[in-house]
Amino acid sequence: MIDYSRGDDGIVTLTLDDPAQSANTMNETYVAAMSAAVDRLYAEREQVTGVIVTSAKKTFFAGGDLPSMARATTGDAPALFTLLSRIKQDFRRLETYGRPVVAAVNGAALGGGLEVALACHHRIALDRPSTRLGFPEVTLGLLPGAGGVTRTVRMLGLAPALTTWLLSGRRLRPADALAHGLVDALAATPAELLAQAREWIRANPGAAQPWDRDGYRLPGGLPAAHLPAFPATLRQQLKGASLPAPEAILATAVEGAQVDFATAQVIETRHLITLLTGQIAKNMIGALFFDMRAVNGGLARPSVEVSEPRRVAVLGAGMMGAGIAQACARAGLEVVVKDVTPQLAARAAGPGITTTADVAALTGCDVVIEAVFEDPELKRQVFAEVLPVLAPDALLASNTSTLPITGLATGVERPGDFIGMHFFSPVAKMPLLEIVVGAQTSDAAVARAFDLGRLIGKTPIVVNDGRGFFTSRVIGTFLDEAIGMLAEGVPAPSIEHAALQAGYPTGPLALADEVSLTLAQRIAASAPVRLPSHDVIDAMVDRHDRPGRSAGRGFYTYESAKSLWEGLAGMATPEGRAVPLADLKDRFLFVEALDARRCLAEGVLRTAEDGNVGSILGIGYPAWTGGVLRFADQHEDFAGRARELAARYGTRFEPA
Template structure:
């Protein structure tokens, strides 16, 4: 018997199976587990008559995290038949437990996700520890997969299609309390002793349990797909789903198919249907891309981009200069993480407006029951508002978040440096201005760094850390630690105008605007951008950023570059932006209208005059051409960032592009998009686009070099 699953029969004749995969922090459904479970089931069959019941528990901090992603990412089409059979064998193991004729209880002490939660669903009874770290659910869809251990089959039979589908297709994780209210957990326990006591009590009270679907006359709650109410819901489900995924993400569609088809057949046939769809997704490229992203996120969060020598440091008091939307958002996430904040603006009243942003967000949490009034008040008490520099005394981090004006930034950071502790880190939240130049405003330039947050700060999980020419490792390490302290994901890049994310993001918006200037339909541009997997079209997002800000950034860049003796060539988008600003007085959403109109009480709509003033029937191009232009230009600019040393790793590039820019998650990020496209094919397509639409699409030398060597990013 392997140590992976410990087998212990107590004096009360209750068998305890303890999951404890050797050499792993978490239990996974890998080959070791599958072999161990085969041995357990053989022994269980021999001991069955003498047993009262079975408790399944975990020796890890988590209960069971499910499938082994290291194994799944390696499964390709050549191993599809093996993988399908392995999946069916795994389901058969769970089915043996489910039809044992003796009570089987899952004593859930920590996270049970994916295959781990499917294991729990196969048990007759689930008791979960009522603690924060217990998360339960089927997040496979977020990895481009579907539940492959019977999750679609059991969840539909437990809850019915209407309630099961959102849990399956959104990949939502539930707390123990939420799962209990949904009927997915049967009992809650206060501690580990209570967990095991309740498990034993239930076994003794239920000597011969069976699942509802194994009893004669079972009917799925709410009815099968032929039931009029369910049929009505299913009639519109595919179109609603397609409006969300735009066909970029096959997993939600396969989950819908597996659940609906499985609801019309017997349990075993439903498991076969699930296994076939699971195999199709697992062997596909999109799941490989999305699993790769998961691995890269873990690498970043483990400190891959952090200097190794400096010890971890947690900020105690953070000063934020500027209480606008960004400053107010940074104050909120910092205070929420338990750190004291000094929010400074030109005067106390203006600073208080910035704090009011936190008040609104926290009040919403209280109203929805996610936070108590006392917790809200404790967070707000950490935010001190002021109009005086002297109140910044004792801060070990300053984050400047004022307007994109070099002189103003210099003025406020220099003043703050005079009163903070000598070892304080001073950061700028600039989105484009080079950090090395901004650092000249302070005397300790080695303590200066860029810390680029994304809007809205409370929702966007990424922070781009920019290392200036004089920034030392201690400062970089402390900035990295702070980003993790406030529960954000840090990427680290080297200094350059626009850094990485703003620079690449600008290529996306400019390409969309340039197409409009060529006469391409605005509706097509926006629609095809979403079909490509971008969360929003280039015209809509330009309105959000504001055309006036885009113009200001361009003018500042031109001024700086010309001062350095460089020649500046305008992008084709420039003429369109200038027209909207100067001729049509349309500066964006905040100014009342830009590429879109924003009528009161109604959804935004494209400005009708775009069709009249720009669209040309002879200039229309294929949808694929639009999609390629929008994605290729971002990927090519990302390669340039690698070539110029702005990007320090492929991981930073891929994670930064997905979580900072909105590059389609199904691609695995901007560099993985090139890898999976194939470097030679990507180069050929880029050269075609360059020939037809401009030199900006010419593949960089680094890309040509890698293709020649047969290397990937």
């Protein structure tokens, strides 16, 4: 896996190149190869003047061996400790070799890949758009356990290491990594990358890590003076949720900063093994690595060959239409945005985007994405207007969040080409695309929509038609549960805090304001069953004129600082009762999990992987669960707990 080559100048180049994989990972092959390479370096030390570590792949190093990590149990802890100690020992031998060692980072270096680079004395990154450096471990329920925490803290100091790198999970561009201290220089070409590495080796024959030099002091000082602030800040960032990985990263950083390097390495290893053998890391790796890889790899894409999109028409230049147009233009597609007037269309103007009010400007477009107001008749009208000028086989897509696709396709000349492409707001930030298949949608249309989604950088899940599809339907149960709690007499702050402590990114009442209570009222009007939440929504909109965030008043007031409206206490029924915090949190998690299971049973969800990924990326289901369906599967007694909730709060919690 590691090619060892020594030049006439005595510089050894170690080239990482796993023959069995498209990317280098910290697997058994790597571990054996690195040990052998370091052994040879020591054996030939007198002939070596320096070392360059680089890669033959498009990326530098992809990180840890996640499939192996996901299988770890508590019984594997001793073997894991031995393995991690060996990896760290080789890194330590490399950085104390007594010769300058340079990482020539020729592509992405994430997680374990960045840890390889940190074990070198100098890091030069190839400055290309695809290159990213960072520690995404926290997003998988893990911590950088091959020296990442120990070295980053010693290099940068406690606060910068935690906030910029370890707790954020950010993947930084080379220039940003340079600005934030983990990269020392940039190179424009691969040749320049290696030339710079050789030049630095010649100029720094006595290179050593900062912490191995006499007089080293931790940047920013020891953590004692600032220690009380760190857990408080982390708790604020987590919004009250208790998540093992961020807490373990903080503990590893703080504890390791107060002891010698070797002891800090042991502390780091022990914390990582605790995470690796726990359920939450397995949940997160399952969803955000395995399920994500399956979804993006086309698990739900029909196996048909289709043409690539070239020219996209977007109907409607509002926030969603403009976001969709910009995403398509950034992917190199030709984009035309149409609205009723040139002035309205101009709202979507940008590089690669033509704006117009003239239907003729859409001539020949092979994809049309409608993003107008959620009115079925209006949507049918705009399709009827543009169909005559489009390419004869153009993909016809509607960006609706709730309206059934089969109904919208009624009256369209080519219902087989009609499909739902539900983007999430804001389009530039939200990674999910929900592709909705109508009763007559063809496999070719599904494949074309999927390919377009991947082309513009989205993760596309494929679901069948139905009221609210998957994401809007399931998040509706979350909002109904929260608003129903108000009717029961649960204090509004308790509702919001319970959701945040369960791991949701925002409180449900705040989310309802963002969605708009007017829209919620319209959706409730067509619901098959009248719920207590619907009465509260009607009262908020009709009696109190509080339609949501866009109007500046909803469950929250927005006049100065955002705060819950004091009138919410009057929404409760007279016989209101206290509800334990554990029940509040479980009601949110279970009501969505139960409905997701119904979606899978009814065929709305085609795959469990789509449900797990869609729930995390699209509707904020807590990532620590591994997704809405995995939460149910891995719960120690899902059916029993569901029946408890049903007995206390209603039959909606009865497990199927």
